[in-house]
Amino acid sequence: MSKPQLPTPITLAQIQEVVGGTIHGDSQTPISGLTSLGQADPQALSFITNDKMSKAAANLPVAALLVHRHLSDLAVPQIVVDNPMLAFARVAQTFFVRPQAPRGVAEQVTQGADVRIGADPSIWPFVTLGDRVTIGNRVTLYPGVFVGSDSTIGDDSVLYPNVVVREGCTLGARVIIHSGTVIGADGFGYVQHQGRHHKIPQLGGVVIEDDVELGANVTVDRATFGRTMVKRGTKVDNLVQIAHNVTVGEHCILVAQVGIAGSTTIGHHVMIGGQAGLSDHLTIGDQVMIAAKSGVNRSVESNQIVGGIPAMPREKALRVQGVIFQLPELKQLVRDLEQRVATLETRMKKTPGRIARTQAARSNKR
Structure with a gap:
């Protein structure tokens, strides 16, 4: 997509009406x-969130800036707002996103039979809707979308091409699902008997609450019984795996390639960095931050920052990481100490009489 441009310019005053x-x-x-x-455009609006960024804007030609404080050394017009990045997003949504x-x-x-479709739909060719599917108002389903029987899609939701929503799943309002995502695939449940793996029927469903966004190629597995749940406002990046009976709390962030094993419960406002893995049947408290590539094998209390493999408190993880970089030197130090100890032991074996006489002399003095 090219740089966003308007056919008719707007004014800074119009932008202020939106962002204050x-x-x-x-x-x-x-x-x-x-x-x-990073890209000069004398007709465009940009933003600065901190003083470090203001240095980069000193010689950059732009039409105006959204800033966190008035930057008197910059001649360019400015709007001072509390959160420039949020204001920038609102400008983009208001003026540059074209309603379809x-x-x-x-x-x-x-x-299928008994399908109900709300007002003002946009359902493209080659969409498949199973029996008793309910589609809310103003829903957009792009080509290749499959919605299984007894599933519900809430108002103003958008499902991009080749999204699969299996039977018995519920999506709330304003849900965005990107291409290739599968909601409601069977959970990974088997029981071993006599050397064979026997499938456990996955009879539950999936609930995706309001204002959730799932990236491309995300998988949210159906519950064995009950439901797998992603609660309102949570944002999930591409290639994330959410296993059966997991609950992800409100307004969480899950970055790409996170994997969450079955029956783990995650609190609200949790942030999980890319490629982190969470074991099964854990409880992750509210407002926890988990660093990228962490391996979480124990429950984590609320308001903690953890990282590492296995995951541990951030301060300890940083110390461990620091030691890892010193391992070659520590290895050489251990070798040197081993050689010194071996030398001392050799000397002691060669002079056993002297050691005995010294010990006897000390005893006589006592």
Whole structure:
């Protein structure tokens, strides 16, 4: 996608109406695009979140800036707001995201029995809807989407091409699911008997609450019994695995390639870094931060920061990491000490009489 541009410029005053804040400079400055500080564009709006970024903007031609405080040394017009990045996102959403007119239901859609579709849908060709599927208002389903029987898609949700929602799953309102994601695949449940793995039927479902976004190729497995749940406001990056009977709390962040094993419960506002792995049947408290590549094999209390393999408190993990970088020197030190001890032992074996006489002399003095 090319750099976002408007056919008709807007003014800084119009932007202030959306984001609030205080204007410093010409309120009628025209804005026709958005840009980052790394790309010059004299007609575009950019943003600065801290003083370090302000140095990069000193010689960069942009039309105006959203800033965290007034930067008097910059001649460019500015709007001072509490959170420039959030303000920038609101500007992009308000002025640069084009609303799509409803397309209706394409002729090439396959529908089962008793399907209910809400007002103003956009259901593209080659979508499949099973029996008793309920689609809310203003839902967009792109080509290749499959929604299994007895599933529900809430209002204003968007499912991109080739998303699969298996039978008996529920998606809330304003849910966004990116391409290739599978919701409601069978959980990985088997029982071993006489050397063979026997499948345990996965009879539960999946609930995705309001305002959840799942990236591309995410898998959320159905519960064995009950439900696997991703609660409202949580954002999940690409290639994340959420196993059967897991509960992910409200407003969590799961970065790419995170894996969460079955029946683990995660609190609200938890942040899990990329490629972290969580074992099964754990409880992760509220507002926990788990560093990238961590291996979590024990439950974590609320408000903790952990990292490492196995995961441990951040301060200890940093010390362990520091020692790892010194291992070659420590290995050489151990070798040197081993040689010194061996030399001393050899000397002691060669002079046993002298040692005995010394010990006897000490005893006589006592």
